Amino acid sequence: MAAPSRRAFLKSGAGLGVLAVTLSVHPALIVTATTEAAAQDGPDNTGHVTPCLKVDETGHITLCVPVPDMGQGMITTAAQMIAEELDVDLDAVSVELMPFLGRFQGAERPVFDRFYQGAGGSGSTMRIWHALRRTAAHARALLVQAAAKRWGVPAGSLTTADGHVIARDARGGPGDADGGEPGGGPGRRLPYGALVAAARASGTSYEVIPDSRAPKARSDWSVIGRDTANVDGRAIVTGRALFGLDVEVPGMLHAVIRRCPHLKGEVTRYDDTRARALPGVRAVVPMKRLPEDVAAYRQVAAGVAVVADSLWQAKKAAAALDIVWDGSRAVEDDTVLMTEKARAALDDAEMTVAAEAGDLEAAFAAAADTHTATYDHPHWAHTCMEPMNCIAHVTGGGDTQERAEIWVGHQFMNTALKAVTMATGILPEHVTAHFYRMGTGFGRRFEEDFIMEAAILSRAVGAPVKVTWSREDEIEQDYCNPLAAYRVRAALDARGDITAWHMRVASDTRAVVAAREFPVGLVDTYRGEWFQLPNHVSRGAWRGPHHNVCAWVIQSFLNELAVKAGRDPLEYLTALYGRKAVLKSRNWPYRDVAFARHIAVLEAAADAAGHGPAPEAGRGRGIAVHQTFVSVCAHVVEVEMTSDTDYRVTRVTSAIDCGLAVNPNGVRAQVESGIMDGLCAARYGKLVFERGVPVTNNFDTYRKLRMDETPPVVDVHILDMGDSEPRGTGEISLPPVIPALTNALYQASGRRIRSLPLADQV
Structure with a gap:
């Protein structure tokens, strides 16, 4: 329908x-x-x-x-x-x-x-x-x-x-x-x-x-x-609810595209003789990289498309194409090399100051003690359960006004319309769009490439065309979460409290949010700097953009400071958040948030988890809190070491302040979802590039949590702070669960995790 x-x-x-x-x-x-x-x-x-x-x-x-x-x-x-x-x-x-x-x-x-x-x-x-x-x-x-x-x-x-x-x-x-x-x-x-x-x-x-x-x-x-x-x-x-992938229209053809596996690569030449000889094949269409400017942030990959009567016929014919690729542009885009460059930039790169106050050098010179730590993480893929897909039908032309119709699941309706314009020049007012539910989005369906592909191919063959991506396409052509390295320094007084804060961030995206994040609002003297690494990786929004990893850096570092001072991490955090009344918002949706909310979720999660003395050897309990947008969430993660190199999460206790919970059942589902995504990203999240080619492109190489790796107990507490409006839930629980996990692992094993994923560390 x-x-x-x-x-x-x-x-x-x-x-x-x-x-x-x-x-x-x-x-x-x-x-x-x-x-x-x-x-x-x-x-x-x-x-x-x-x-x-x-x-x-x-x-x-x-x-x-x-x-x-x-x-x-x-x-x-x-x-x-x-x-x-x-x-x-x-x-x-x-x-x-x-x-x-x-x-x-x-x-x-x-x-x-x-x-x-x-x-x-x-x-x-x-x-x-x-x-x-x-x-x-x-x-x-x-x-x-x-x-x-x-x-x-x-x-x-x-x-x-x-x-x-x-x-x-x-x-x-x-x-x-x-x-x-x-x-x-x-x-x-x-x-x-x-x-x-x-x-x-x-x-x-x-x-x-x-x-x-x-x-x-x-x-x-x-x-x-x-x-x-x-x-x-x-x-x-029961299958009655329609997702974009379910939709069919009369006269529809199917397209499968062999996209260049090299970042910003090109098609040198191709031979479609075998593909055209297969049953059901209607057309073979070369796809140019759009826009041609290699520096453009969002692009349609170069490749060769096969249009056929069925998806299976298109898939078989696409596999029969003989294509020679040019991947020379991105040979230095290698995960190991990009990480080394990010860490090196922390030492000597000239950075952009995103936030600054006070005399930083004087504060460090007067400090009773200082502490410095460096963290890094790789790219993460979205791995949406429903891969990208779109149907487009372009009609008219010549003496007739050209029009287009699309059937798609997309996160932003205006962007979807604009995608057709970018691909064909047809004005948005001449595009009719039918929108459907999505099998997850996580920010990947902000992007327009799969819509542009469908519009280009429909115009080329003069019929409605459905473009369907494979799992390999979805990962190889992803707009992934950025790679980054962070160096954090703190000046401390005699009790170990922060008197000055300095963060340097080197990332392949504009890391402005990370550089000006908390605890800038609680420390009078601070500086946040960022540097953008040049490479050809496409980056985009990933559940809890920027927050998803900067929360890990900040809350891990604060845990290090608490341990260094010999203080209970919960007490250290509540004392820090109690310094001022309100966090002045620097980011969307630009609403100030009272720090009492941070303390409330910390104490609620700790109480529900039975906060007390450290657990027995080989077990750990970690706590972390983070504000994402205008909602706040805290987790207590409990782990046990199953060997010297492996662990098991035994329980996660969560408290969230998301304003008014319209549907508490839905809030709990979103919190649980974010926890699982965060635990998965922490353990396995690593999109690996070798000489500009993504080599982790399906679930055999880009691992996801298995059922036996998930916590048997997830206990979610929704705080009622008397709000009369909702504040948001979908991305809130993910950022703090990663530092809560790594803090728990430190307590259980004595090993401080400063590089993700954990699969490479423990």
């Missing part, structure tokens, strides 16, 4: 007595009747008005949610918000993904207009929290007003429950329980479906919601904040 287009969603209610309500990020929400006239695209509504919520004559509610779901539970979270405000069971709410709604600006990337239509930065719930609830509250108010008019009673005398408007006092005459006759005696009720026509008639375009139609107060919630299973769980496990 195709995702609904804006026009289809509007027309689905035209003339059928459907109430449609739209949303906006602005205080004013917009209501529009779903008439045929409103369904016509035009300057008055295109990119400005689209329905978000439909209530039909059966009382069923359909929500068009603006943010995509990639496993973070947005469909369930959004359904909870709607069910709460409309006083219905979750079963009465269906959720679909809204088509793109934004402003087009020529060939430039479209901009979000009424609301944000992307998933990233652990911000999906934050971005829809007010808009969806206000939309549902508005719909509820229209239904109540319709019932009040029908019964001839004040709207304030009515309430809602179980999908009905109910009279709660004695005003008004006798009435039929099903709403067939006028009257609103106590206990009388009308189902929403019976009120849709009247509510729809009462709504006018561009009607501003009065304050009286505000969402419910927290004290009145019965759905928000309650453990809720995935509303689409059954659809997912």
Whole structure:
């Protein structure tokens, strides 16, 4: 089933007595009747008005949610918000993904207009929290007003429950329980479906919601904040839920691309004789590297594509291609060499200062003691469970306006549209996009290369083309987490407390965030510097960008300082975080966070884990905390050494402050997911390049945690700090679990881990 287009969603209610309500990020929400006239695209509504919520004559509610779901539970979270405000069971709410709604600006990337239509930065719930609830509250108010008019009673005398408007006092005459006759005696009720026509008639375009139609107060919630299973769980496990990989369209051909395995490499020549002789092959298409500027950050790899009737035919034919590659450009892009260059840059590279305060040299000269440590880590791959895929259909040309249509799972709708423009020159306003759920994203689906490939090939063969990546493609062509080395120095007083902080970072990306990270906000004298290493590796966002590794560096170093001072690591951390009241935000989403939250999660995790004396020999307990975006998480990881060179994680105890937990069950799932990802990256994460070629390209060489390597106990505690808004969950638990693990291993083995992955160290 195709995702609904804006026009289809509007027309689905035209003339059928459907109430449609739209949303906006602005205080004013917009209501529009779903008439045929409103369904016509035009300057008055295109990119400005689209329905978000439909209530039909059966009382069923359909929500068009603006943010995509990639496993973070947005469909369930959004359904909870709607069910709460409309006083219905979750079963009465269906959720679909809204088509793109934004402003087009020529060939430039479209901009979000009424609301944000992307998933990233652990911000999906934050971005829809007010808009969806206000939309549902508005719909509820229209239904109540319709019932009040029908019964001839004040709207304030009515309430809602179980999908009905109910009279709660004695005003008004006798009435039929099903709403067939006028009257609103106590206990009388009308189902929403019976009120849709009247509510729809009462709504006018561009009607501003009065304050009286505000969402419910927290004290009145019965759905928000309650453990809720995935509303689409059954659809997912039975195969009814469509991911991008599941989609097929009439006349679709399949493409498999042999991409250059060398970083920024080229095709020297190829022979397609054997490939063209195989059954089902329709075309062999050379793929140029786009853009041709080798310094460009994001690129489509050079290669040769086979287009065939089936995926298997395309795969077999692609394997039959005889290709000679030119990989001379990146022969020095070798993991060992890149790591050596990063560590060397810490000594003598001229770096960019990202943050600085106080007289650093004077502070170190006056210090009672100092401590220095150097850390490094390699590149990490995303390894999304659903490899990249996209269907594109380019039509027109010549005397006809060229247009494109795409079917894809992507984290940012405007970026997906822009990808077609970059590949073909077709303006975004002439691109129709159908978006689907994703089998994980982790930042990899920020990128556009797989969409561009599909558009290029569709134009080349004049038919809809589905590009499907293999696991090897997904790892070899990844926009991976950056490689980096860090040197941290601290000036200390007689108790071992920090008086000055100096961090130098050498990475193959702009490591600004890492260089100005905590504890800059707690130490008056500091300097953070960064240097970008030149290489040809494509880097991108990876779950908890920058935080995922700088948390390991910072929290490992703080543990070293605690041990050096002979102090309990928990006491050392709480004393440090207690120095000041608020962490001034330097990064997205630019909200200050009280340090009391850091202390609260530290103490909660420690208490739940039974913090006390050091465990017996061969066992270790490590603690760490980190703020990612505006949420804070702490872990206590417990390990035991199973040999001199191996370990087992026996328990992870976690505490998270993510603001309001709309769905605690979903929060726990995200925390557990981040823990497993972090433990996996710490143990095995290493994307190896040899002379510019990635040699770890599937799960036999790029290892993942096995079931018997996961902790048997994961205990998650969600702190309620009295917040009235959510703060984000998806990436929060991953960063602190890595230092908690390495700190535990130090206590268990006496070995300090300063280089990842652990598989190379223990």
